[in-house]
Amino acid sequence: MTRTPQTSFLGRIDGDIAGILLLAALLIVILPLGLDIFRLNMVGKYLTYAFVALGLVLCWGSAGILSLGQGIFFGIGGYCMAMFLKLEASSPEATKIQSTPGIPDFMDWNQLKELPWFWEPFHSLTFATVAVVAVPALLAFIVGLAMFKRRVGGVYFAIITQAFAAILTILIVGQQGYTGGINGITDLRTLKGWDIRTDEAKLVLYFVNAALLIGCILLCLYVRRSKLGRILVALRDKEDRVRFSGYDVASFKIFVFCFAAALSAVGGAMFTLQVGFMSPSFVGIVPSIEMVIYCAVGGRLSLLGAVYGTLLVNWAKTMLSESFPELWLFAMGALFIGVVMVFPNGLAGLYQQFIAPKLRRLTTRRTDAPVAGAPIIPPHTAAD
Amino acid sequence: MVNPTDYLLAVEGLTVSFDGFKAVNDLSFYVDSNEIHVIIGPNGAGKTTVLDLICGRTKASGGSIKFRNRELTAMKEHQIVKAGVGRKFQNPSIYDDLTVFENLEISYPRGRTVFGALAFKRDAAVRERVAEIAEMIFLADHLDQRAEYLSHGQKQWLEIGMLLIQDPELLMLDEPVAGMSVNERKKTAELLNRIIRNRSVLVIEHDMKFVEDIAHRVTVLHQGKILSEGSMERVKNDPKVVEVYLGH
Numbered sequence: 001m002t003r004t005p006q007t008s009f010l011g012r013i014d015g016d017i018a019g020i021l022l023l024a025a026l027l028i029v030i031l032p033l034g035l036d037i038f039r040l041n042m043v044g045k046y047l048t049y050a051f052v053a054l055g056l057v058l059c060w061g062s063a064g065i066l067s068l069g070q071g072i073f074f075g076i077g078g079y080c081m082a083m084f085l086k087l088e089a090s091s092p093e094a095t096k097i098q099s100t101p102g103i104p105d106f107m108d109w110n111q112l113k114e115l116p117w118f119w120e121p122f123h124s125l126t127f128a129t130v131a132v133v134a135v136p137a138l139l140a141f142i143v144g145l146a147m148f149k150r151r152v153g154g155v156y157f158a159i160i161t162q163a164f165a166a167i168l169t170i171l172i173v174g175q176q177g178y179t180g181g182i183n184g185i186t187d188l189r190t191l192k193g194w195d196i197r198t199d200e201a202k203l204v205l206y207f208v209n210a211a212l213l214i215g216c217i218l219l220c221l222y223v224r225r226s227k228l229g230r231i232l233v234a235l236r237d238k239e240d241r242v243r244f245s246g247y248d249v250a251s252f253k254i255f256v257f258c259f260a261a262a263l264s265a266v267g268g269a270m271f272t273l274q275v276g277f278m279s280p281s282f283v284g285i286v287p288s289i290e291m292v293i294y295c296a297v298g299g300r301l302s303l304l305g306a307v308y309g310t311l312l313v314n315w316a317k318t319m320l321s322e323s324f325p326e327l328w329l330f331a332m333g334a335l336f337i338g339v340v341m342v343f344p345n346g347l348a349g350l351y352q353q354f355i356a357p358k359l360r361r362l363t364t365r366r367t368d369a370p371v372a373g374a375p376i377i378p379p380h381t382a383a384d
Numbered sequence: 385m386v387n388p389t390d391y392l393l394a395v396e397g398l399t400v401s402f403d404g405f406k407a408v409n410d411l412s413f414y415v416d417s418n419e420i421h422v423i424i425g426p427n428g429a430g431k432t433t434v435l436d437l438i439c440g441r442t443k444a445s446g447g448s449i450k451f452r453n454r455e456l457t458a459m460k461e462h463q464i465v466k467a468g469v470g471r472k473f474q475n476p477s478i479y480d481d482l483t484v485f486e487n488l489e490i491s492y493p494r495g496r497t498v499f500g501a502l503a504f505k506r507d508a509a510v511r512e513r514v515a516e517i518a519e520m521i522f523l524a525d526h527l528d529q530r531a532e533y534l535s536h537g538q539k540q541w542l543e544i545g546m547l548l549i550q551d552p553e554l555l556m557l558d559e560p561v562a563g564m565s566v567n568e569r570k571k572t573a574e575l576l577n578r579i580i581r582n583r584s585v586l587v588i589e590h591d592m593k594f595v596e597d598i599a600h601r602v603t604v605l606h607q608g609k610i611l612s613e614g615s616m617e618r619v620k621n622d623p624k625v626v627e628v629y630l631g632h
Contacts, residue, residue, distance in 0.1 A: 223502070226503075226504060227489070227490070227501045227504035227506075228498065228502045228504075230482060230489070230490060231490060231501055233479065233481050233482060234479040234482060234487075234490055236481075237479045237480055237481055237482075238477050238479055240473070240477065241473070241477040241478065241543075241546075242490070243461045243462060244439060244441075244461060244465055244470075244471045244473075245465065245491045245546065245550065246462050246465035246466050246491075246493060246496050247462055247496050248460070248462045248496075248497075249462075251497070251498050252498055252501075255498045
């Protein structure tokens, strides 16, 4: 009776880290070697959604809180970055043909005479970078405080987040002079004088994005492996038991919701940098639901599964849209139904069920007898 | 007569109504330190509601619940737990997706805030305490097993273990032997007899044999009110009790 869960824990760490290394090799070596810069930039764009999917794995997969409004945070993160870039692109020299030079073009078209107060701080890159994470996290905190303290959960929470996504879209579209309206913030050019539209810049940004994603996966892994991660799983299962074990359940839900929001926002900011614009079409209900589908297809219980799911669904979307544009929405619908009905734990679930046991058998055969005699530990949902 | 404030738990004039129906009506009772107090009564008497009120799951419409002279009715659930009140639910309430070890570890009273939980380290103290409790609840060989795969009786023991690891001063158990096999029942009685030392226990139970074995004092509830109170011997011979409950 000396064997404690610690031993199985170590085994799991190895598996997780190996998976992350494999993904890192794919993203940092294989894809850049195999794809031209146009396609690579596209992969970079897909990967920005993977940040959202990671957040959903923690929030929805671990804690069972389904948010249908993650586009809100993706969008706000993207807008914070876009505001900085837009201000840099709107120097008095570059905009001297406007009736008010020095303000973004869409403000000029909307007869604004000066920069609105909330745009002022976005002259600073430091402020903008902090705001990318802080503003969505703060919003998530306020929403979470209002909802979770009152014990709003489940489908009601999902509907409310969806309503927020709709509200934010309407707000952005309606306040054209302040936000760029339906077109969003476009024509972004440089980051501190560095032209982000060139192929070299796109390559650099791809690598920055990939590295950030790997970093975020590691961070998520740390959170899931901490006691907090296990408490999230526990409260998904028996919320009352957690509450009556001395935990303030609401504060844990608020934390994971904020965490997911911050992750989504990092993705949004990287989207703006790589794609060169941000618009309300990434904020609303439809993109938010699409993001949930990426996570569901990959497997909401698996961090790596969610990343692969995001890549696959987006790749399929691009391929289908290029050849049969009218088919995509049907394919998306079919995919969602398929995931829910046939493989509720997504690709990662299929992997766990069919491939992982074979791999385990292979590795057991290679090692010695004592290991083969060890009890088999059932696959753990808290880890990948 | 002892001054009420000397009791560990003092429930006075407790009332709760659901849409005008008084599930608990002007109820007063006291639990001493190291006392095993059993609440019995027919279905719908308000027994579980009383536990719900004490642990904060249901808010009282009136009256007071004092635990070591602290008013519980004004506190949140997790604060009540931290004050030293542990509660076991009627159906085994454990975390199916976690192992037995992890189930116990979550109940270990450390790192209960968000950042405390993030920084929580599974150190020797935690492992020893979990092993000690697991031994006590007959689950020492199941630490790595997912709780979902335990039998009904083992799940009940696990939940009792999850309370023990908190080391509460007042332990509240809602039908701890319900649905158990004869063998499990015997082991549970043995377990309860061991863990009730040095703490007060408030138990709801239907099994009269079991109640007789453990109770220091029995309160009989009927329609949200106290029908009879005292030793098992006295209660058993109370004609009112025989009529509404034991006579069945």
